[in-house]
Amino acid sequence: xxxxxxxxxxxxxxxxxxxxxxxxxxxxxxxxxxxxxxxxxxxxxxxxxxxxxxxxxxxxxxxxxxxxxxxxxxxxxxxxxxxxxxxxxxxxxxxxxxxxxxxxxxxxxxxxxxxxxxxxxxxxxxxxxxxxxxxxxxxxxxxxxxxxxxxxxxxxxxxxxxxx
Amino acid sequence: xxxxxxxxxxxxxxxxxxxxxxxxxxxxxxxxxxxxxxxxxxxxxxxxxxxxxxxxxxxxxxxxxxxxxxxxxxxxxxxxxxxxxxxxxxxxxxxxxxxxxxxxxxxxxxxxxxxxxxxxxxxxxxxxxxxxxxxxxxxxxxxxxxxxxxxxxxxxxxxxxxxxxxxxxxxxxxxxxxxxxxxxxxxxxxxxxxxxxxxxxxxxxxxxxxxxxxxxxxxxxxxxxxxxxxxxxxxxxxxxxxxxxxxxxxxxxxxxxxxxxxxxxxxxxxxxxxxxxxxxxxxxxxxxxxxxxxxxxxxxxxxxxxxxxxxxxxxxxxxxxxxxxxxxxxxxxxxxxxxxxxxx
Numbered sequence: 001x002x003x004x005x006x007x008x009x010x011x012x013x014x015x016x017x018x019x020x021x022x023x024x025x026x027x028x029x030x031x032x033x034x035x036x037x038x039x040x041x042x043x044x045x046x047x048x049x050x051x052x053x054x055x056x057x058x059x060x061x062x063x064x065x066x067x068x069x070x071x072x073x074x075x076x077x078x079x080x081x082x083x084x085x086x087x088x089x090x091x092x093x094x095x096x097x098x099x100x101x102x103x104x105x106x107x108x109x110x111x112x113x114x115x116x117x118x119x120x121x122x123x124x125x126x127x128x129x130x131x132x133x134x135x136x137x138x139x140x141x142x143x144x145x146x147x148x149x150x151x152x153x154x155x156x157x158x159x160x161x162x163x164x
Numbered sequence: 165x166x167x168x169x170x171x172x173x174x175x176x177x178x179x180x181x182x183x184x185x186x187x188x189x190x191x192x193x194x195x196x197x198x199x200x201x202x203x204x205x206x207x208x209x210x211x212x213x214x215x216x217x218x219x220x221x222x223x224x225x226x227x228x229x230x231x232x233x234x235x236x237x238x239x240x241x242x243x244x245x246x247x248x249x250x251x252x253x254x255x256x257x258x259x260x261x262x263x264x265x266x267x268x269x270x271x272x273x274x275x276x277x278x279x280x281x282x283x284x285x286x287x288x289x290x291x292x293x294x295x296x297x298x299x300x301x302x303x304x305x306x307x308x309x310x311x312x313x314x315x316x317x318x319x320x321x322x323x324x325x326x327x328x329x330x331x332x333x334x335x336x337x338x339x340x341x342x343x344x345x346x347x348x349x350x351x352x353x354x355x356x357x358x359x360x361x362x363x364x365x366x367x368x369x370x371x372x373x374x375x376x377x378x379x380x381x382x383x384x385x386x387x388x389x390x391x392x393x394x395x396x397x398x399x400x401x402x403x404x405x406x407x408x409x410x411x412x413x414x415x416x417x418x419x420x421x422x423x424x425x426x427x428x429x430x431x432x433x434x435x436x437x438x439x440x441x442x443x444x445x446x447x448x449x450x451x452x453x454x455x456x457x458x459x460x461x462x463x464x465x466x467x468x469x470x471x472x473x474x475x476x477x478x479x480x481x482x483x484x485x486x487x488x489x490x491x492x493x494x495x496x497x498x499x500x501x502x503x504x505x506x507x508x
Contacts, residue, residue: 050330051338078428102452104319105312105430119432120316121448135451159339 054159063152066093074109074127081156084143085109085116087127095143095154096129102136116140186373190388191395194380202266203372204399206294207365208406209259213297214358216252224304226350228343231306232424239421250414256298258410260439263291271490274473275378281470283371286364288467293361295439300353302437306346311425312434314349315341323452341427435508442500462493 019027061079069075069088076098077084083098083106098106098116105120115132116125124133129140144155173180194200223242225234238245267287270276276284303314318341322332337344389395423431436444447455465472469490476485 050334051336051344053333053339083428103316103447105316105434106428108430108432119430119434120312121444135448135455137452 056157056159058155059158060146060153061156063095063154066147066150066152069093069152074111076106076109079154079156081158081160084154084156085129085140086145086152086154089127093145093147093152095145095152097141097143099141100136101131101138101140102134107140187390187392187396189373189376189391191377191391192379192383193385193387193389194383195377195395196389196398198398198402199269201395201398201402202262202269205262205402205406206259206266206290207369208399208403209255209262210361210365212255212407212410213252213259216248216255217354217358219248220252221354226304226347228306228346228425231304231346232421235305235307236421239419246418247414250417250419251410253419254410254413256301257437257439258406259294260298263294267291268494271469272487273378273380274486276470277378277473278470280371280375280378283368283375284470285467286368286371288469290361290364290368292463293357293364297353297357297361298437298439300349300357303349304346304353305421306425307422308425308431309422309434309436311341311427312430313436314345316436318345320447320452320456323456433508435504438501438505441504442497445500445504465493 059081061081063077063079063084063086064075066088069086071088073088075086077086085096085098085107087094087096100107100118100120100123102118102121102123105118107116107118107123107125109115110117114127116129118124118134118136122134123131123136125136125140126132129142131139146153146155220238223234223238223245225231235249238249240246270284270287276287299313299317303310303317318332318336321335322328324331333339335345335348336342337348435441443459446458449455450458472489473486476489479485
């Protein structure tokens with residue numbers, strides 16, 4: 001087919017008739033219906049993928065005997081609820097979360113410098129849990145401690161379901 | 165038309181001449197230089213990664229209790245398992261290098277400019293997908309590096325304003341890194357990402373075909389040469405050289421495996437793979453807010469670079485500001501990478 005016949009053909013064609021209001025409404029309802037249908041399906045898919053997050057609660061967990069913490073020293077204990085730093089200061093026992101407040105790695109205790117160091121991004125904390133160097137945004141989280149007949153109990157946050 | 169051809173044509177009514185057309189596409193003469201043939205290499209490596217990846221799934225178990233043991237099994241017990249895993253690992257590293265080299269070539273020849281801005285977006289998208297592939301890939305090994313890289317990487321998401329926590333939970337499949345996290349990363353690595361990557365590679369190539377290969381600025385030559393067989397042969401040679409290089413690399417440096425992931429103890433001197441060194445160094449130097457904001461700005465700037473280039477051109481015409489800004493960004497990235505690699 002050559003160019004001239006194309007021009008002739010388009011000249012013979014009548015201009016497209018405007019859509020009637022009825023057609024426009026029908027198309028609009030159809031579009032809204034399809035969007036609602038697909039949207040609700042996508043929402044269900046998202047619900048399926050989103051995990052059930054149980055509310056956080058505090059539990060009292062044994063962290064060992066007082067005698068296991070060196071006098072004037074530090075012990076890091078790995079509990080199922082998370083790692084805990086136990087410090088013996090005079091007659092007092094203090095506890096901090098051993099999780100670095102920057103991006104969640106576990107700090108290590110350097111006895112020679114009396115500091116906690118995060119091996120991931122080099123954050124450092126003193127024995128009071130305060131940031132002394134690096135990117136951590138805040139001090140180590142303080143954990144409540146109770147000593148009951150030579151046993152240390154710490155109040156840990158957990159999201160595990162309660163045993164009945 | 166032979167009887168067989170006409171029988172086939174009756175059932176698949178496609179004109180063979182139409183199929184041959186893309187092969188005959190004329191290419192600008194500068195593509196005869198090897199440096200301009202880098203674009204095909206990531207696609208070839210992706211094919212190698214897909215094949216070796218499928219083979220690895222025959223033995224890999226995506227559950228924390230068995231993941232590490234199954235990778236150990238692949239590496240040390242399965243016949244040629246070390247070789248398949250080595251090729252997969254080596255090809256993934258090489259893919260990052262080749263994507264970067266291709267991007268640098270496109271950048272310095274300004275091939276991203278009007279009307280090819282969209283293809284730069286797709287290219288940056290492919291680069292991001294390649295990095296996500298690498299990150300989810302080494303998270304599957306379930307050694308110490310895997311576990312802590314997953315912990316750090318997902319914790320970074322939590323710092324996004326408003327949507328941070330929901331995104332973190334959705335990605336981890338729970339509040340902490342747990343068995344669901346590994347399954348999700350596995351699903352992403354073998355399902356979602358390959359689909360997205362195949363789609364984007366297809367669109368990227370289609371866009372190159374629709375626009376034609378970008379001509380070099382200030383190159384007066386108008387000669388062309390055909391894609392097939394001349395350019396195709398060059399790509400085949402590159403593919404073969406890649407394979408030879410990869411096989412030799414794996415033979416001389418077979419893949420190993422670190423210590424089993426221990427959620428209760430972060431090992432000393434842990435750091436990610438080399439391609440995350442610049443981000444890692446940046447995060448060490450800054451607070452988390454500035455670190456994340458800086459990384460986001462960098463990625464956004466990279467993504468919208470064709471428009472940044474236009475703005476720079478308007479600010480100072482003929483001053484080549486794009487070259488100064490772009491080179492400065494590349495230099496900072498390389499300095500951060502080397503700094504982390506050497507100083508640690």
